[in-house]
Amino acid sequence: MxxxxxxxxxxxxxxxxxxxxxxxxxxxxxxxxxxxxxxxxxxxxxxxxxxGEPLEPLLGWVEFAGLRLHVEPGVFVPRRRTERLAERAAAETVARAPATALDLCCGVGAIGAVIADRDPDARLVAADIDPAAVRCARVNLPHATVVEGDLFAPVPPHLRRRFDVIAVNAPYVPTGAIPSLPPEARDHEPVAALDGGDDGLDLHRRIAAEAEAWLAPDGLLLIEASADQAPASAALFAAAGFDAAIERDDERGSTLVTVRAAAPS
Structure with missing residues (x-):
């Protein structure tokens, strides 16, 4: 400088x-x-x-978990609290090597980038519905399979029941809370990356209903939620037959719901 x-x-x-x-x-x-x-x-x-535009897209990059990731105007900018989710997913992937991992609702691929950085040999897939986010993710995840579409729909079908780790940062802001978000998010990030429906858990419900078809035996799904929403989210996954628990990181304001598939008999 x-x-x-x-x-x-x-x-x-x-x-x-x-x-x-x-x-x-x-x-x-x-x-x-x-x-x-x-x-x-x-x-x-x-x-x-x-x-009022967010700083990171103006710069063209965001720092996340020690990595510099490409971002463009109009995409969801990864938050510091999500570093906890990325680190947990990466640690699980390393522990299960050779592992197959999915960054679902990947945005610019921040979680996947941390997984790839810490376990370059992991088989990594990332998926998002937003074309601009997918474009960024393909830059940030040059060796991963990055697909565009709604939740699991674009994920290659031959990977059903093959994912050892699924990391999810799905939209979870209640629709009624969108107007109260900071202008940087409310006015400059896609609503689809923020709006989780009336209670913020619409995507959690869909993922809970579909995850069993994609997790490997004893596979782990990690999904971010607010502290208030986490008990309801965990209950959704428990009702779908999973062992669900809640983890909190008060330092970074992070709350995760951890969802484990049944171990092989």
Whole structure:
């Protein structure tokens, strides 16, 4: 980083701070770097950020679990709390090597990227319904099978009952809560990546109904939920015949429902 990048221009920092950017100085440095020396490019990036666009798509990347992942405007930006889900899925994949893993509702492929980074030999599939997210996932997961479609529908059928690990970050924001989300999410991320239906668990219900056909014996499914929703989500999977439990990581504000298929008899 050059000297001018290391010490962002005071006027630029002031504009970002006035727009509510808490880490204005750090953001200014990143935007200067992303502008590649073009004053016009910098002004465009700053104007878009001040208007409320998320920082990461403006930069073209997001840092997630120590990795730098490609993101584009209009996609769901991976959250820090989901790092817990990614790390758990990667650890399970490593423990079950040679393993077959599925990043379902993959978005830009953040969970899959952590799995691939920690277990390069894993057989990895990622699936999402959003074409822009799939485009990013194919950049972030060059050695995985990345497919586009609704939940399990596009997953290759020969992998039924073959997945040792399924990691899911399905939309779980209740429809009525969408208007109260931060503008960066509400106005700039696809509604389909946020809206989980009336109680936020519509996708959880569908996944609970379909997961048995895809998990290997003793396979593990990990799905993110809010702390309030987790008991209801776990009950959905338990009703479908799985052993379901809840894990919380208060430091990162993460809540996971862990779903285990029956062991082979």
């Amino acid at each position: 050059t000297g001018s990048e290391a010490r962002p221009r005071p006027a630029l920092v002031a504009r970002l701070r006035a727009a509510g950017c808490v880490f204005a100085e750090e953001e200014a440095a990143l935007l200067i770097q992303a502008s590649a020396g073009s004053a016009a490019r910098l002004e465009l990036l700053v104007a878009r950020r001040v208007a």
